[in-house]
Amino acid sequence: MSRRGLIATLLLLVLAALQLAMLAVPAALILAGQPTASWPLLWQRLVDGPAPLAALVALASALILGAPAGIALWRRGWGLVTAMVLAPLLLPVALLGGSGDVDGQAILLAGHASLGLALGAGCCLLGLLPVDRRLLQAAASSGVSPAGAYRRVVLPLAMPGIAAGCLLTAAASLATSLVALALTMTQGRTASLASLPHLGASPLLSVLGVALLLCAATAAALALLRRP
Amino acid sequence: MRSPPTSPPTTPPARPPAAIAILRASATRLGLAELNLTVAPAELVTLLGTGTGPSAVLALLAGFARADAGELLVAGFAFDRTPAHHRGLGVVPRGLALFPHLDVAAHAGFSPGVTRAQAEAVLHRLGLTSFARRLPHQLSPELRLRVALARALAPAPTVLLLDDPLAGLPTGSRAAVKDLLRALCTERGMAVLHATGDVAHALGLSDRIGVMQAGRLLQLAAPRTLYEDPVSLSVATSLGPVNRLAGTKLDQEDDIARIRIDSSLVVEAKLVDEIADGAACVVTIRPERIAVAGSDMGEGAIPARLVEALFEGEHTRLRFALGDSAIALIASRPAGLPPPRGPAVSLAWQPHHAHAFRPEAA
Numbered sequence: 013m014s015r016r017g018l019i020a021t022l023l024l025l026v027l028a029a030l031q032l033a034m035l036a037v038p039a040a041l042i043l044a045g046q047p048t049a050s051w052p053l054l055w056q057r058l059v060d061g062p063a064p065l066a067a068l069v070a071l072a073s074a075l076i077l078g079a080p081a082g083i084a085l086w087r088r089g090w091g092l093v094t095a096m097v098l099a100p101l102l103l104p105v106a107l108l109g110g111s112g113d114v115d116g117q118a119i120l121l122a123g124h125a126s127l128g129l130a131l132g133a134g135c136c137l138l139g140l141l142p143v144d145r146r147l148l149q150a151a152a153s154s155g156v157s158p159a160g161a162y163r164r165v166v167l168p169l170a171m172p173g174i175a176a177g178c179l180l181t182a183a184a185s186l187a188t189s190l191v192a193l194a195l196t197m198t199q200g201r202t203a204s205l206a207s208l209p210h211l212g213a214s215p216l217l218s219v220l221g222v223a224l225l226l227c228a229a230t231a232a233a234l235a236l237l238r239r240p
Numbered sequence: 241m242r243s244p245p246t247s248p249p250t251t252p253p254a255r256p257p258a259a260i261a262i263l264r265a266s267a268t269r270l271g272l273a274e275l276n277l278t279v280a281p282a283e284l285v286t287l288l289g290t291g292t293g294p295s296a297v298l299a300l301l302a303g304f305a306r307a308d309a310g311e312l313l314v315a316g317f318a319f320d321r322t323p324a325h326h327r328g329l330g331v332v333p334r335g336l337a338l339f340p341h342l343d344v345a346a347h348a349g350f351s352p353g354v355t356r357a358q359a360e361a362v363l364h365r366l367g368l369t370s371f372a373r374r375l376p377h378q379l380s381p382e383l384r385l386r387v388a389l390a391r392a393l394a395p396a397p398t399v400l401l402l403d404d405p406l407a408g409l410p411t412g413s414r415a416a417v418k419d420l421l422r423a424l425c426t427e428r429g430m431a432v433l434h435a436t437g438d439v440a441h442a443l444g445l446s447d448r449i450g451v452m453q454a455g456r457l458l459q460l461a462a463p464r465t466l467y468e469d470p471v472s473l474s475v476a477t478s479l480g481p482v483n484r485l486a487g488t489k490l491d492q493e494d495d496i497a498r499i500r501i502d503s504s505l506v507v508e509a510k511l512v513d514e515i516a517d518g519a520a521c522v523v524t525i526r527p528e529r530i531a532v533a534g535s536d537m538g539e540g541a542i543p544a545r546l547v548e549a550l551f552e553g554e555h556t557r558l559r560f561a562l563g564d565s566a567i568a569l570i571a572s573r574p575a576g577l578p579p580p581r582g583p584a585v586s587l588a589w590q591p592h593h594a595h596a597f598r599p600e601a602a
Contacts, residue, residue, distance in 0.1 A: 144337055153302055155328065
């Protein structure tokens with residue numbers, strides 16, 4: 013191995029070790045019950061609230077809706093529809109916060125499901141982009157039905173993307189709940205769409221407005237980018 | 241006979257006598273004009289043409305595109321409405337479309353109903369047995385083509401469609417692959433339809449070649465016939481290197497015309513199109529048909545100046561300027577013969593080796 017190769021390998025291993033420590037140390041502290049700052053309290057609140065359910069819903073949505081949507085988008089290559097499916101990724105995280113209240117729980121879960129769909133579809137699509145669509149034709153010529161072609165050819169090739177989508181979805185869903193929780197801890201409640209006005213003067217409309225504007229702009233940009 | 245498998249048939253056609261026939265099929269969306277083509281068992285026919293024409297015909301047959309009129313008959317079955325996966329044809333798609341996550345053995349056994357023994361037999365026939373556990377990206381281009389062939393041939397199809405399989409192969413392995421394809425075609429009695437845009441891929445492989453242009457089949461014939469008796473200027477120019485000389489027809493005797501190509505130069509050529517005396521025409525002559533002599537060869541010979549001689553291995557490429565003009569002419573000469581001496585030479589050819597056509601709109 014060349015000297016540069018050796019340095020790159022060492023750097024990579026050091027980074028990997030640091031990343032592992034970043035997960036292992038807080039996890040060990042929590043498991044050992046060491047109170048460091050507000051961590052355990054926040055953690056307790058998070059687990060007690062709707063966050064785990066929201067994360068599960070998001071994960072299920074990424075798998076059941078997102079992955080097939082990603083495959084369908086790869087098959088058709090529709091830029092505008094892709095942008096529409098991915099649009100919820102631009103929502104400010106606080107909007108999808110976990111609420112301790114029962115009211116608005118359906119909206120909350122729908123929000124997380126939408127997040128899961130977007131991430132699941134996006135990662136699946138990204139994983140499939142380099143795959144030649146003619147593989148489907150080759151499979152059909154070999155006498156394999158369309159369903160069989162998806163099962164035997166597309167799904168295995170999409171697997172890394174789908175796995176990445178699930179991982180990101182779970183992380184993003186929990187992080188979203190956590191941010192909302194941290195923002196509103198002092199009031200004893202968390203931000204949901206219903207409780208958001210507590211955060212400031214009249215934020216809901218302006219936040220939604222900005223979000224919609226961003227969505228439209230990004231959708232247009234993505235659609236233009238995909239034009240050959 | 242027309243059997244109408246509108247819904248997926250319960251069993252694919254069980255080895256009927258192999259023959260591809262496309263009857264009165266046209267597809268405007270694919271830019272295909274009406275086409276009439278039949279491929280017999282153990283025959284290899286190449287569709288040669290620039291653009292998407294040849295590939296579009298294969299797409300029609302394979303079921304990736306729909307003909308908008310006419311009948312599509314494969315081995316006696318009307319295939320217009322049969323979905324691709326019920327057609328039972330062997331297909332090697334453009335770019336091969338191998339499955340990146342499956343090894344060689346999995347490709348051979350990919351088709352439903354292919355037994356382990358069948359898969360092993362086809363791997364053995366194609367010399368892939370020792371590569372059975374390799375993935376496509378670990379193989380050379382020629383081996384990848386063999387894998388695509390194994391996938392297509394394992395279910396023992398009677399019809400094989402090849403979409404430019406020689407593209408991307410190094411020139412050195414072309415001859416061996418052509419031999420393999422011919423051998424497979426003969427020993428399995430398959431009707432093989434091959435599409436390409438490269439005449440070098442078509443010659444030395446095909447029993448017949450169909451020259452396509454702008455979605456039309458211009459001429460379908462044996463390679464030698466196409467090469468020596470093209471029906472049109474397009475066919476003549478698509479079959480390898482050819483000289484084109486613009487001129488004016490003077491007169492004719494039987495089918496041999498005298499054509500003035502310059503104020504002082506008159507050549508003879510066989511008339512292919514009907515051309516009136518005094519009308520403009522184009523003369524084509526293949527480089528290897530031109531005889532080169534150091535001195536005057538007598539009546540009918542053309543004085544010329546040697547501009548350049550390029551050694552190309554099996555032959556030498558000679559570039560001449562005709563008479564006193566700047567009209568260029570390429571002649572090729574077997575490498576065993578010494579190049580002509582001196583810049584001043586004379587050129588001659590048999591009148592029936594040159595062809596006179598009406599000029600075509602560019």
